[in-house]
Amino acid sequence: MDKRKVAVPLVCHGHSRPVVDLFYSPITPDGFFLVSASKDSSPMLRNGETGDWIGTFEGHKGAVWSCCLDANALFSASGSADFTAKLWDALTGDEKHSFEHKHIVRACAFSEDTHLLLTGGFEKILRIFDLNRPDASPREVGNSSGSIRTVAWLHSDQTILSSCTDSGGVRLWDARSGKIVQTLETKSPVTSAEVSRDGRYITTADGSSVKFWDANHFGLVKSYNMPCNTESASLEPKLGNIFIAGGEDMWVHVFDFHTGEQIGCNKGHHGPVHCVRFSPGGESYASGSEDGTIRIWQTNPPNHEENHSGTGNAQTGKLKASTDEVTRKIEGFHINKEGKAEEKQKIANA
Template identity: 85%
Template sequence: MEKKKVAVPLVCHGHSRPVVDLFYSPITPDGFFLISASKDSSPMLRNGETGDWIGTFEGHKGAVWSCCLDTNALYAASGSADFTAKLWNALTGDELHSFDHKHIVRTCTFSEDAHCLLTGGFEKVLRIYDLNRPDAPPREVDNSPGSIRTVAWLHSDQTILSSCSDIGGVRLWDLRSGKIVQTLETKSPVTSAEVSQDGRYITTADGSTVNFWDANQFGLVKSYNMPCNVESASLEPKHGNKFVAGGEDMWVHVFDFHTGEQIGCNKGHHGPVHCVRFAPGGESYASGSEDGTIRIWQISPASQEENDSHPGNGPTEKVKVSADEVTHKIEGFHIGKEGNAKEKEKVSDT
């Protein structure tokens, strides 16, 4: 019997508590980058290809639930249980602005043109901040039927997509009217929603099911029942022929997009998988877990010897790869406490 090749991931240490969100930048002239949100209150920036740590954004006083980078990876944003969303300089790590909310901020994302930041959370209000005038009051859309779990932009920032923590379905909002124009019905609350790189599909995970929707006509294209309760799913961006999903069984599952057949299963995490995302070139994908680690998996399983050159990629180790394309990011980035566990002001994780 042919021996099955086991995928050995790059393991990224540094967070002291569960990793709950991951976001890849598009490919920039300096490479591409990965930002992670964790309940330890300190988002981290990494080289998206190697997983090597670049720096930590310090300033939140509660669990960070969401994080994102703008199109050019020059700015980062994060949403937290400390009732704020923060805007960061992704080159230096400096906090540029803190947007106060009245409750936990569960999700945030930059508009396509990077001029706006959209947030949502326990207040059931969508807020749109003009980043050219960060001190100005945000535009508020307050008709969400429940606590907001995920948000995304569609159609060149003309449409907003949102899901709720306690109600099934994905709502599509017309930005001009501020009203819900359509609801994509799901069996359970949607915990992960992703718009594909080419703008064709919306990928949603709602526990027992991963669905793919037409992002223009909003019809259901594919729907697959999952082998376990999954929290997150991501479609391969280059060819769109496979997708990954992760959840409570601690494994990262790989499926054929066209048939739904499972074509791979990666084991290694020691806790439920909260988030999975494909790298922008489709050559790898990352998973974040309750165990506090991020794992980067190659599409073609690399050999053990190749992966041995990156045993940890944690912030407490020296960078082993001379990543020229991120030199200007590393220079001047305000290095925090190197990802060590710190005593934090206790703010609700929920």
């Protein structure tokens, strides 16, 4: 492979344990945002363009495995090893509701219309919560063959996608009848499943392969073998000409969608890469790692070298609290407005 331009990422510190999930919001009037899930129990919200820390959602008592933002980036949700999924106000950081489960919640996703929250986990049950009636009992969709690893909505919330931790394949459920309408067969368990923003493709990572499926007719479009066991993959949202993948070799690989040729390799993480996601405009992508950092890479890095080891100072208009109330986060500590340092509780891995 020819030597490419060296990509210098924005490095986002703050998590004290591995980063296991990332989610970008769509572009909103205030810009776009990135939420991260970590085993340190504290999901974080950032400016998606600069990586600047906006706030930390505090309240979970176990590793957080999944996170998401609604279509307007007004609310966030997270699924945790403390047997809850929580709904958060993304403007204030306040917990709006806690949805109790009987086991670890591994995955969560807002519906396209933002009125529903889908969860799945070790109970092997998909649950749909009505956010307009958060205290109402959830609707349950089918019984999965194993512990649920990923969930997503497609077809304007008419279809639900799920994969399992201990068995291959992606199951597509009719959201109304609760029955499986199609299974996308894979040899290894699917650790990442992403529906493209235009609704055309489902991108999956299973074992050492990345696959692209027709999201409407469910046929396999492309399948590529990866250089290593891959945990996550994401398709560039605008042109769809490239995709990224990350896994156990600690690198973020960039590939040509049409040929599968590797056209870039970003090095910098100091542990396996657990999640990769493109920003909504495709101009950058983020990676989360076992090393506890998030790195934001430019899709087309500049020719000249620039030091981006820190993050910018752009104002987003979405602050967790007003200036005199805001809590600064410094290397695992919180400093409150009286100036007292409060060490964060270390949460053991579930």
